[in-house]
Amino acid sequence: MAHVWRMAPRQQWFETLRLSIQQEHGKGWSVREIGATKRNPIGRCQLTRIWENRTRSSVVTPVEWKATNATAILATVGQLRTLMEERKLSLQDANKLNTKLLCGPQQSGDDFAGWPEVAARFLKSQEGLRSSTLGDIKTRVTRALEALKSRPCPRDGNTLMRRYAEKFFEGCPSGGVGRKRNLQDVARFLTYAVDECGAPTRFYPPSKAKINELIGSAETTAAEKLTPPIKPEDLAALLDQLEADGEHELRLAVGLVGLYGLRPAELAVLTVKEGRGYVGHVKRNSSSMGAKAKPHRLVKPIDVAGREGEGERLLQLYASGLMKLPKSLRNQIAMVEEKGRFQDVGAEFAQKLERYRPWQSLVARTPGLTPYSLRHGYAWRAHCCSANAMHPRITAALMGHNVATHLKHYGSWTDEASLEAAVERFNQGVHPVGA
Missing domain, CATH: 1.10.443 (hpI Integrase; Chain A)
Known part of the structure; x- marks a missing residue:
């Protein structure tokens, strides 16, 4: 009697994904689809964290459950785990920081691709300021985004602020109020990104001493800079x-x-x-x-x-x-x-x-x-x-x-x-x- 050979069924993409999650993050992390309907057949990815005592916690991420998003889902698990461990957060709190900043398939590995969204949210939080002040802040945030895109890419707040100074301080006198205000606003933007938007903690602004180095010392005395009085x-x-x-x-x-x-x-x-x-x-x-x-x-x-x-x-x-x-x-x-x-x-x-x-x-x-x-x-x-x-x-x-x-x-x-x-x-x- 002849043997009948049957090919093993092709492994589903999400099975491969689950295996990758287990290999990278260990046991206790699981993902599945949730929220799919006839009208909207593609649901979202639900992430569940199961601890050794069998307690569990789940969140729904904004990433759609489809094969082309496998890399983004894997990255999301990594981001949430990092937030939980670095900042001692619950899964729900980590997801709140991370949710609005996911950028789909293009975000992967250790990258943080949410800077445009951080900028939009930060500027919205400043809308109560007078128009001229808000205009200055918009300019400085736009410049910070340009500095973030420069090569090699800044990987922390200190490097970013130094790159910002290199690119935009040519016409800004050393020790002047212009440098001070620029760096103060960039520091506020970075702090907001980390505290409110889940950016990696390495992007916290550097110490006050290092910021003062970038501001520099004035070449003229206060008396020399003072507008003279009319006699x-x-x-x-x-x-x-x-x-x-x-x-x-x-x-x-x-x-x-x-x-x-x-x-x-x-x-x-x-x-x-x-x-x-x-x-x-x-x-x-x-x-x-x-x-x-x-x-x-x-x-x-x-x-x-x-x-x-x-x-x-x-x-x-x-x-x-x-x-x-x-x-x-x-x-x-x-x-x-x-x-x-x-x-x-x-x-x-x-x-x-x-x-x-x-x-x-x-x-x-x-x-x-x-x-x-x-x-x-x-x-x-x-x-x-x-x-x-x-x-x-x-x-x-x-x-x-x-x-x-x-x-x-x-x-x-x-x-x-x-x-x-x-x-x-x-x-x-x-x-x-x-x-």
């Missing part, structure tokens, strides 16, 4: 020239900013009550947004010699409505609520002033002078232009910042004239006139 005699001459040229509206804006030490954008929130000037808040950031509104700040003018009382006169003129701010400036103020930002008010003030020829001549004579120098001139007069110099605490309160900020920006101001005047005042005390 009293120059402010007086500027106001006189504006009057002579018939630029009354611009003169009102310049006078209010210079004599009251306002941020130019604060013209949008300047009010007058019972003859006194008050300004609201124009500085919005992640720490101040959503916080309880602070009371409006009282503002007082600091006189310029020979123009005593000019600040009070301009404030009352502004309050009366007889003289208005420039129309283009008023238009920007009217759009603040719609835009959700104040920067355009300050930018319009700067543009108006920078187009004025006498101001251009003043800038040519005083390198580094900017429209913001009008505000700095207020601090200069408070500390350097009177025998009764104002206490930094009072000046800081009038200018709307704390004493530490005030001293940081204005504490280092010296020039020959102020030094000579200080010594002269001292010597007059030692050798009184007529003694």
Whole structure:
């Protein structure tokens, strides 16, 4: 009787997959299809972890149960196991971190292919920020993704941040705020990726010391970088020239900013009550947004010699409505609520002033002078232009910042004239006139 040979049935793809899982991860891991219907015949992959005491835990992954996804399923088991072991997580918590970031068949082995999804989720979490800040963050996240794609691919947070610095810091001065803000945002992005999205822990940002190495040291001192103040005699001459040229509206804006030490954008929130000037808040950031509104700040003018009382006169003129701010400036103020930002008010003030020829001549004579120098001139007069110099605490309160900020920006101001005047005042005390 002849023997009848029969071929062994072909092994199903999922049987091969289960064998691979057992070989790579040991016993206690199983996968099967779940959720298939007549309408949707391809279900999802369910992963079950069975411990030695026979307790078990199961999760449904987002990977479809089909032969072409065998590699992705094997990778998913590895990812979830790593998350569980590295972070001491349950299977369910590990799956929450990993679920939304799986990218299908292209993700395999030790790779983490979820960076585009991490970026989208991170940016969505930042949507409450003002538009300009959010725009900066989007740029930095996009750059981080570019750095991640560069060759050789960064394999940890330290390498990524160094690659980021190499690619994008060419025009960023060493020690400058630009480098600091870039790296701070990249560090926040990486921390979010690991903590909220299941990225490998090796992508945590490096230590503060290593980040400071990338920021570097400033090549110029704080005093050298500080925008110079407009000196009293120059402010007086500027106001006189504006009057002579018939630029009354611009003169009102310049006078209010210079004599009251306002941020130019604060013209949008300047009010007058019972003859006194008050300004609201124009500085919005992640720490101040959503916080309880602070009371409006009282503002007082600091006189310029020979123009005593000019600040009070301009404030009352502004309050009366007889003289208005420039129309283009008023238009920007009217759009603040719609835009959700104040920067355009300050930018319009700067543009108006920078187009004025006498101001251009003043800038040519005083390198580094900017429209913001009008505000700095207020601090200069408070500390350097009177025998009764104002206490930094009072000046800081009038200018709307704390004493530490005030001293940081204005504490280092010296020039020959102020030094000579200080010594002269001292010597007059030692050798009184007529003694």
